[in-house]
Each structure stands twice: as structure tokens, then as C-alpha cells.
Amino acid sequence: MEIITSQQIAEYEAFVQSHPQGGFTQSSLWPRVKEGWGWEGVVSRGADGQIRGAVGVLIQNLPALHTSFLYAPRGPVCDLHDADVLRDLKAGVDVLAEKYHAHSFKCDPDIFAADESFLGLMQEMGFSRFAGPVGFETIQARFNYRLYLGGRGEEALLQNLTQKTRYNVRLAQRKGVEIRVCGQESVEDFWRLMQVTGERDSFNIRPQAYFSRMLGALGEHVRLYMGFYEGAPVCGAITTNYAGKVCYVYGASDNAHRNAMPNYLMQWEMIRWAVETGCTVYDFQGIAGDLDESSPMYGLYRFKRGFGGQVDELAGEFDYVYHPAIKKMVDAAIEARRLLHHH
Numbered sequence: 001m002e003i004i005t006s007q008q009i010a011e012y013e014a015f016v017q018s019h020p021q022g023g024f025t026q027s028s029l030w031p032r033v034k035e036g037w038g039w040e041g042v043v044s045r046g047a048d049g050q051i052r053g054a055v056g057v058l059i060q061n062l063p064a065l066h067t068s069f070l071y072a073p074r075g076p077v078c079d080l081h082d083a084d085v086l087r088d089l090k091a092g093v094d095v096l097a098e099k100y101h102a103h104s105f106k107c108d109p110d111i112f113a114a115d116e117s118f119l120g121l122m123q124e125m126g127f128s129r130f131a132g133p134v135g136f137e138t139i140q141a142r143f144n145y146r147l148y149l150g151g152r153g154e155e156a157l158l159q160n161l162t163q164k165t166r167y168n169v170r171l172a173q174r175k176g177v178e179i180r181v182c183g184q185e186s187v188e189d190f191w192r193l194m195q196v197t198g199e200r201d202s203f204n205i206r207p208q209a210y211f212s213r214m215l216g217a218l219g220e221h222v223r224l225y226m227g228f229y230e231g232a233p234v235c236g237a238i239t240t241n242y243a244g245k246v247c248y249v250y251g252a253s254d255n256a257h258r259n260a261m262p263n264y265l266m267q268w269e270m271i272r273w274a275v276e277t278g279c280t281v282y283d284f285q286g287i288a289g290d291l292d293e294s295s296p297m298y299g300l301y302r303f304k305r306g307f308g309g310q311v312d313e314l315a316g317e318f319d320y321v322y323h324p325a326i327k328k329m330v331d332a333a334i335e336a337r338r339l340l341h342h343h
Contacts, residue, residue, distance in 0.1 A: 001092035004041040012041045015051040016077050021110060022243030024221060025073035025140075026056045032217035033210070034058055038100075042092030044078065044085045053078030053085035055107070057093060059100055065333070067326050068100040072107040073140060080111050080118050090125055090320070103326040106319050108140045113313045122318050131316030133289065138317050141286025145301065147271065147309035148281050154272060157308075165264060165306030172265035178228045179262075179269040186226050187212050190236040193252035200255065211250070214238060225270060227253075227262035235262045239270050246274035247283040267307060284309065 004012050009028050016022040024030060031039030038059035046052040055076035060069045070093065078085045093105050111118050113131065122129065132138055149157070158166060182190075191208040198205040215224055221242045227235035235253040239246060248270060253263055267284075274282040284304040288297035291311070321327050 001088045001095075002043050002045065003092060003095060004043055008043075009041070011051065012043060012054055012056075015043070015054050016056070017243050019054075019077050019243065021077045021080065023074040023077075023110060023245065024218065024240040024242040024247065026054070026075050026077050027218075027221070027242060028056065029217050029219070029221070030056065030073070031058060033213045035210075035213070036060070040096055042089055042096070044088035044092070053082070053089050055089045055093065057096055057105075059096070059102075061100070062330065065326065065330060066101060067103045067323070067330065069330070070096060070100070070102045070105040071139075072105070074110050075107050076109060080109055080115075081121070083121055083124075086121060087125065093320075097322050103323040103330060104319055104321045106139075106317055108138060108317045109315070111315050113142075113315045115315065119315065125320075127318040127320050129316060129318055140314075142314050142316050143287050143289045144312045144314065145284040145287050145304040145309050146281055146312050147284070147307055149274060149279060152275075154275055157271060157275065158268075160308040162306045162308065165308075168261040168264040168306075169268045172261040175229070175260045177234075177260050177262045177265050179266050180226055180228065182224045182226045184212060184215060186224055186233070186236070187215065189233040190224060190226065190238070190252060193233065193236050193254055194250070196254055197252045206250075211238060218242075223270075223273065225266055227266045229257045229260050229262055232257075234260070235266055237266055237270065239273070241273060241277055241279065244278075244280045245283055246270060246277070246279050246281070248285055263303070264306075271307070282307075282309070287311065289313065 013028050016026050028041060031037060038061065040057050040059065042055045042057065043051045044053040053076060055072045058071045058073065062068060076089050078089065097105060119129065130138065131142060187208060191211060194205045215222055218240060222238065222240050225237045225239060226233050234257045237248055238250040239248050271282050287301045287304060288295055291301060
């Protein structure tokens with residue numbers, strides 16, 4: 001294993017970008033978005049000197065408690081059934097844990113919950129697994145709705161939509177909804193729509209600067225899509241295109257003009273981007289694991305389901321604890337702060 005130097009960033013990036021397990025949160029560009037976090041990259045090399053596994057680790061320092069927390073979002077990037085590579089990468093994380101006095105390391109790889117051999121490997125290595133019941137208790141959603149493109153063109157994918165969704169896409173076109181790829185100049189409009197969405201659906205939203213940083217840091221790997229109706233912005237999305245996957249990361253919509261169905265056309269345009277760039281999957285990202293029609297999150301699933309994909313249940317989070325007593329103290333401090341904010 002090797003902790004990469006700044007001279008090796010390009011090599012790390014090329015590996016993560018071209019690997020089937022690669023994802024934008026494992027990119028060396030991602031820490032530029034995460035203000036207040038440090039970052040280190042670990043690689044494992046084969047006998048030929050080529051990288052065969054990598055993991056990008058975010059570092060959150062907690063100076064008041066003389067400790068830190070290590071997190072590899074959707075990492076590691078490797079053949080997740082290769083025990084040697086996994087152990088080698090873990091050895092690199094151990095070095096980082098010592099360097100930063102970390103109390104624990106968390107990762108949440110993109111792997112199915114049903115993958116017993118991987119779950120067994122992680123258990124052997126001393127990780128404990130956390131998988132919440134409906135999928136929003138973990139940092140990254142555990143249930144994702146994904147459309148596997150399978151080399152299909154636009155026409156075949158359009159026919160793959162449910163009749164109602166296809167009708168709504170065409171209705172938006174007929175009503176003159178316009179979808180544009182925008183830049184930093186539209187982040188304020190997008191953020192305003194995010195505030196409306198957060199209020200309507202009762203969730204906290206990130207600050208405007210976060211979305212600006214995301215567009216700036218990820219460059220060609222990210223787009224801000226905005227939907228306009230009668231000249232006014234009515235919906236928006238921040239979407240990444242990285243390692244053969246397009247991910248719909250943040251979405252927002254106004255309360256007005258919903259009957260013009262702008263969100264349907266925006267999704268369709270983003271799916272077209274995935275097709276144009278030869279991606280293998282369009283990832284609608286998180287849904288709740290509870291697919292009962294009475295569930296408050298059912299509407300989100302119903303909307304995504306109209307595009308003809310499938311539900312992927314992922315394994316969840318894996319934690320390796322270096323200092324149990326310190327972790328207990330940190331968890332208690334986090335819980336106390338949460339309760340303070342709730343009252």
C-alpha cells in the first residue's frame with residue numbers, strides 16, 4: 001500500500017475515473033467541495049506496479065477531543081472480492097488513522113446488500129456493519145433507484161418509460177418547458193428553488209456556497225440543469241457524470257407550474273446526457289426502502305419508477321473502530337448537539 005503524494009494525484013484520478021467501482025465522491029476533486037475536511041488517497045499496487053485498488057479518505061479533525069474521523073464515501077475502488085487488495089488498502093487507512101489520531105473509519109461501498117462474500121470479508125477484517133431499516137439513516141442512501149442503460153439509444157429508452165411518464169415528458173415539451181445547462185450565474189436561482197423544496201418536503205438544505213463549490217470543483221463532471229417555463233426558472237438539478245455513471249444528486253422544484261411537468265423533461269434531458277457520453281447507468285439516487293403506498297416517501301419512488309429502472313439495495317456502512325472509548329465520547333457529543341438543535 002501507498003499513501004499518494006501530490007505528484008501521484010493524476011494517476012490516482014485516472015484509475016478511479018476508469019474503474020467500474022469508481023464514483024465522484026472517490027475522486028480527488030471531491031475534497032474541494034467538502035469545506036473543513038482534509039483528504040488523503042491510498043493505493044494498492046500489483047506486481048506490475050500498476051494501481052489495482054484505491055480509496056479516497058476524507059478526514060474530519062475534532063481538535064477539542066484530540067481525535068479525528070475518517071470516511072471513504074462510496075469507497076474503496078477496487079475488485080471488492082479481492083481480499084488481498086482490500087487488506088492492503090485497509091493497511092493504508094491504518095497508517096492514516098495513526099497519523100491523524102482517528103477514533104474510527106467509515107466506508108459505504110457501492111455493493112449489494114445480498115453480497116454475502118463481501119459481507120464476510122469485511123467481518124473477517126474487523127468491520128461492523130450498519131444498515132438502517134428504510135435507507136435514510138446512513139450518510140449515503142442505502143436504497144438507490146437506477147436505470148441501467150444497457151447500450152440502448154434514446155428511442156428505446158423513451159419506449160421504456162411508463163405510459164404516464166412518457167406522456168408527461170411530451171406534455172412538458174408541448175407546453176414549451178425549456179431545459180438548459182447553466183453555470184454559476186444560475187446557482188442563486190437553483191438555491192432559491194432548493195429552499196422551496198426543503199420547506200415543502202421538510203428537509204434541511206445545504207448553503208448556496210456548497211453548490212457553487214460543487215460546480216467549480218467537479219468541472220466537466222458536473223452540470224447544473226435548470227428548467228424554465230414562460231422564461232422563469234421552475235426546477236433545477238445538480239448532476240454528476242463520472243466513471244460511466246450519471247448521478248442525479250440534488251433536485252429542486254417550485255410550487256408553481258407543476259402541471260407543466262418540468263421535472264419529467266429535466267430527468268429525460270439528464271438521461272440523454274448519460275446516453276450521449278456512453279454511460280452504463282443513470283442513478284436517480286436515494287429512495288426510502290419502505291415501498292408501501294402509505295409511506296410519506298412513496299411519491300418520490302413513484303416518480304423515479306416511471307423511468308423504468310430498478311431498486312438496488314446496498315449493503316450500508318462499515319465501521320472500523322480504533323479507539324472505542326473515544327468513539328463513544330464523540331458519539332455522545334454529536335447526540336447532545338443534535339438534541340440541542342432540535343429543541
